[in-house]
Amino acid sequence: MSDTKRGQKGDILLEMKGLKIEGRADEQWIEIVHGVDVTLRRGEVLGLIGESGAGKSTIGLAAMGYARDGCRISGGEIWFDGTELRSASDEHLRKLRGHRIAYVAQSAAASFNPAHRLIDQYCESPVQHGVMSRDKAEKDAKDLFRRLRLPNPETIGERYPHQVSGGQLQRAMTAMAMSCRPDLIIFDEPTTALDVTTQIEVLAAIRDIVDQFNTAAIYITHDLAVVAQMADTIKVLRYGNTVEEGDTRRMLAKPEEKYTSDLLAVRTYKRDQRDRPENEGPLMQIRGVDASYGTVPVLYDVSFDVYKKRTVAVVGESGSGKSTTARVITGLLPPKAGEVYYRGEVLPADYRQRNKDQLRRLQMIYQMPDTALNPKSRIRDVIGRPAYFYLGLTGRKLEERVRELLRLVELEPDQYINRLTTELSGGQKQRICIARALAAEPELIICDEVTSALDQLVAEEILKLLQRMQDEFDLSYMFITHDLATVRAISDEVVVMQNGRVVEQGPKEEMFTPPHHDYTDLLLSSVPEMDPDWLDRLLAERAEMARQGRVLKAADN
Amino acid sequence: MSKILATIAQRLGLGVLTLFVVSLVIAGMLELLPGDFCETILGQSATVETVNACRKENGFDQPFVFRYADWLSGFATLDMGKSLANKRDIAELISVRLSNTLFLAGFTAAIAVPLALFLGVLAALYRYSLYDRFVNVFTLTSISFPEFFVAYILVLLLSVMTVGENPIGPNGPWFPAMASVSEDTSFGERLYLVFLPALTLTLVVVAHMMRMTRAAIINLLASPYIEMARLKGIKNSRIIVKHALPNALAPIINVIAINLAYLIVGVVVVEVVFNYPGLGKIFVDHVKFRDVPVVQASAMIFAATYILLNLTADILSIVTNPRLMHPR
Numbered sequence: 017m018s019d020t021k022r023g024q025k026g027d028i029l030l031e032m033k034g035l036k037i038e039g040r041a042d043e044q045w046i047e048i049v050h051g052v053d054v055t056l057r058r059g060e061v062l063g064l065i066g067e068s069g070a071g072k073s074t075i076g077l078a079a080m081g082y083a084r085d086g087c088r089i090s091g092g093e094i095w096f097d098g099t100e101l102r103s104a105s106d107e108h109l110r111k112l113r114g115h116r117i118a119y120v121a122q123s124a125a126a127s128f129n130p131a132h133r134l135i136d137q138y139c140e141s142p143v144q145h146g147v148m149s150r151d152k153a154e155k156d157a158k159d160l161f162r163r164l165r166l167p168n169p170e171t172i173g174e175r176y177p178h179q180v181s182g183g184q185l186q187r188a189m190t191a192m193a194m195s196c197r198p199d200l201i202i203f204d205e206p207t208t209a210l211d212v213t214t215q216i217e218v219l220a221a222i223r224d225i226v227d228q229f230n231t232a233a234i235y236i237t238h239d240l241a242v243v244a245q246m247a248d249t250i251k252v253l254r255y256g257n258t259v260e261e262g263d264t265r266r267m268l269a270k271p272e273e274k275y276t277s278d279l280l281a282v283r284t285y286k287r288d289q290r291d292r293p294e295n296e297g298p299l300m301q302i303r304g305v306d307a308s309y310g311t312v313p314v315l316y317d318v319s320f321d322v323y324k325k326r327t328v329a330v331v332g333e334s335g336s337g338k339s340t341t342a343r344v345i346t347g348l349l350p351p352k353a354g355e356v357y358y359r360g361e362v363l364p365a366d367y368r369q370r371n372k373d374q375l376r377r378l379q380m381i382y383q384m385p386d387t388a389l390n391p392k393s394r395i396r397d398v399i400g401r402p403a404y405f406y407l408g409l410t411g412r413k414l415e416e417r418v419r420e421l422l423r424l425v426e427l428e429p430d431q432y433i434n435r436l437t438t439e440l441s442g443g444q445k446q447r448i449c450i451a452r453a454l455a456a457e458p459e460l461i462i463c464d465e466v467t468s469a470l471d472q473l474v475a476e477e478i479l480k481l482l483q484r485m486q487d488e489f490d491l492s493y494m495f496i497t498h499d500l501a502t503v504r505a506i507s508d509e510v511v512v513m514q515n516g517r518v519v520e521q522g523p524k525e526e527m528f529t530p531p532h533h534d535y536t537d538l539l540l541s542s543v544p545e546m547d548p549d550w551l552d553r554l555l556a557e558r559a560e561m562a563r564q565g566r567v568l569k570a571a572d573n
Numbered sequence: 574m575s576k577i578l579a580t581i582a583q584r585l586g587l588g589v590l591t592l593f594v595v596s597l598v599i600a601g602m603l604e605l606l607p608g609d610f611c612e613t614i615l616g617q618s619a620t621v622e623t624v625n626a627c628r629k630e631n632g633f634d635q636p637f638v639f640r641y642a643d644w645l646s647g648f649a650t651l652d653m654g655k656s657l658a659n660k661r662d663i664a665e666l667i668s669v670r671l672s673n674t675l676f677l678a679g680f681t682a683a684i685a686v687p688l689a690l691f692l693g694v695l696a697a698l699y700r701y702s703l704y705d706r707f708v709n710v711f712t713l714t715s716i717s718f719p720e721f722f723v724a725y726i727l728v729l730l731l732s733v734m735t736v737g738e739n740p741i742g743p744n745g746p747w748f749p750a751m752a753s754v755s756e757d758t759s760f761g762e763r764l765y766l767v768f769l770p771a772l773t774l775t776l777v778v779v780a781h782m783m784r785m786t787r788a789a790i791i792n793l794l795a796s797p798y799i800e801m802a803r804l805k806g807i808k809n810s811r812i813i814v815k816h817a818l819p820n821a822l823a824p825i826i827n828v829i830a831i832n833l834a835y836l837i838v839g840v841v842v843v844e845v846v847f848n849y850p851g852l853g854k855i856f857v858d859h860v861k862f863r864d865v866p867v868v869q870a871s872a873m874i875f876a877a878t879y880i881l882l883n884l885t886a887d888i889l890s891i892v893t894n895p896r897l898m899h900p901r
Contacts, residue, residue: 024842080804082803083806084800085795109806110806110807110808111806113803113804113805113806113807114804114805114807118805119804119805121797121800121801123797126797127794127798127800127801128799128801129795129802129816129819129820130798130800130820130895131816131819131820131894131895132815132819132895132898139803140802140805140807141806141807144805144806144807144808144811145806148777174893175899176896176899178896179899180894180900190804366871521600523844559655561849
């Protein structure tokens with residue numbers, strides 16, 4: 017698509033010079049982006065990468081002349097196609113947004129208006145900006161839906177957002193961003209909330225469409241492997257500063273800064289598999305468990321074992337029944353059929369019927385440390401409570417134990433013991449959750465996606481900490497995760513679940529060596545690799561397989 | 574659709590149960606009041622014999638359970654009985670008053686609801702502006718005064734002080750201070766006569782609805798889909814009306830329902846001020862006489878009003894929510 021007003025490929029489209037952004041905290045403005053330069057040419061894709069708090073999204077939004085509530089652009093210049101956006105009028109900015117610069121948000125499920133049909137939301141920009149008539153916009157939408165490989169492109173627009181799956185919504189949002197054929201699209205972590213299997217489809221769709229229309233894009237993510245597939249150049253950010261910027265291939269091959277190489281090295285941590293202990297029965301056995309929410313069945317005949325001092329990883333996409341299995345084991349959801357055996361004895365199905373000792377031996381660590389900790393509690397009480405409840409520790413002994421646990425999770429007791437749980441970072445909160453689980457002196461800990469809300473470098477620290485705790489206290493872990501890098505890092509055995517069933521299980525090395533069950537294969541092959549050609553290769557392989565009649569399908573599509 | 578019908582059926586069933594409980598509570602409370610109809614109506618000079626004869630005549634010598642069962646069996650067959658005070662048929666007595674009450678409530682709602690929505694949307698659009706502050710102060714002031722005070726102020730300003738300036742009739746005020754309607758008052762004249770009470774009630778109910786509209790919309794302005802709309806370059810007014818308002822409807826509808834119920838059951842003070850023959854007045858008058866059947870019948874209407882309006886609000890909340898109307 018060539019359009020005269022769009023200028024030539026290679027012209028500078030967006031240039032931000034010395035961009036400074038301030039955020040409001042406790043009644044005063046604090047600088048969170050400290051003078052960042054961004055240059056983007058037409059048809060080019062720039063990857064912005066960094067951990068949370070690096071300022072990626074804030075910078076991405078600034079490219080639209082937009083600052084979220086509680087933020088303000090405090091310095092620098094933002095030139096978009098000959099206009100300086102900081103000094104442009106609100107009306108001028110409004111006319112640019114959606115029309116010439118579009119935005120794709122992280123969570124399409126939250127960013128589509130629940131009250132309107134997809135087609136109405138799609139047509140809003142082109143009609144309101146006077147780009148095309150409603151009829152033409154609808155036709156155009158169907159065409160884009162088809163190009164983005166959405167199922168039923170003719171009718172999917174008639175649906176409401178809640179009637180469409182996450183991966184499809186994310187593609188519909190990409191279509192919506194394309195609706196006015198903008199010069200620039202900001203993709204703000206568009207695949208972070210998706211399963212790996214779904215992510216592939218969305219990545220491929222985004223890349224195709226950006227190529228076809230020669231649209232420039234800023235692709236924001238915390239995942240270097242993802243951005244490697246998408247971007248021509250990558251800019252690494254940390255604490256609101258540029259760490260390094262350069263051509264994608266060059267940066268992956270030869271990072272100049274240590275921080276970049278740390279990001280690249282992430283997901284390489286791996287522990288060797290340990291075999292099942294000999295002459296010893298399993299610590300916990302799950303046998304033939306069926307469970308349902310109300311009348312909706314969610315688990316079918318789930319069986320697996322957990323051995324002492326071993327880690328079983330339970331993997332699968334969202335909705336595969338991983339967390340439900342944990343709810344059955346902990347007695348929160350009594351199963352319809354089947355039993356959970358602990359040291360050879362049947363555990364009562366309902367946690368209310370379990371005795372204190374049975375409860376103590378099984379502890380949980382949750383995905384969201386923010387919501388798993390009472391914001392009004394002090395750390396002393398959070399950790400002290402199970403030590404008092406299960407072990408009856410009081411006074412000086414309790415205090416000593418809490419301090420010991422804090423030292424174990426590498427937090428200085430004097431500094432942290434009296435803090436509120438809200439006065440911690442995400443990684444520190446998860447450490448507190450680990451200390452709380454350890455305080456009960458458990459034998460088995462169920463870790464439910466404990467690292468998926470954390471930045472990758474922090475996540476790796478947590479995995480290493482969990483590993484040390486296992487070695488020190490002979491713990492067994494049941495590790496629920498959708499992230500195969502985590503599985504590779506710490507598990508001994510792997511259980512793969514799909515649609516409430518166990519589709520494959522076995523020792524880790526076996527699971528990671530072909531041949532696999534089709535679904536395991538799909539999961540494994542969908543994990544992005546730090547190789548800019550990975551996505552092309554994978555898509556080619558899958559196309560080849562499709563020609564041979566083998567089709568791998570994620571639940572979402 | 575079947576889900577909605579099921580909801581309606583279930584809620585109507587529960588509504589009947591609620592009516593039963595309310596009738597029992599009302600009858601019990603009237604029983605507990607000192608004195609009865611005969612003592613009240615015959616006055617202090619009545620002899621014991623006449624009072625007893627009166628009681629016998631009206632069946633007050635029967636135990637409470639019998640009298641209640643008698644009333645209930647009548648009510649179940651839609652026979653509300655006769656007033657003790659004037660021996661008139663209650664259905665007839667009340668239906669005129671009820672239609673007057675509904676007329677005033679309807680007239681007020683027709684002014685107040687659109688006005689409140691309009692002011693609320695504008696306040697959300699121009700939040701923290703001078704307009705926003707003014708509307709908030711004005712509406713809050715008007716509900717902070719007692720209703721009768723607002724009513725008398727309006728009478729003073731629009732009736733008493735305007736005597737002789739009536740543009741329609743000769744030498745009258747702009748609006749009459751007495752809303753004395755009768756059965757053969759024409760519709761147009763009725764609107765004119767009840768304008769002051771309707772205006773009073775509007776001032777009383779607008780603040781609540783308008784503030785809820787404003788709050789419900791502002792509450793949504795931080796949602797990701799509103800940010801998305803901004804980043805799509807949608808005009809601010811369109812964001813409020815098309816993107817925020819449809820999602821804010823449920824709480825707004827509920828507040829409107831509560832205020833409509835108030836307009837029907839809670840306006841006795843305003844009726845008294847304007848001498849308007851509505852249901853509230855008849856209710857209070859007959860409580861004075863311990864005229865149990867009339868009080869019971871009015872209470873049933875009040876309770877049914879709350880039940881039906883709440884049901885309507887819930888149904889509308891379902892109908893306006895696509896997640897409930899169009900399940901996956």
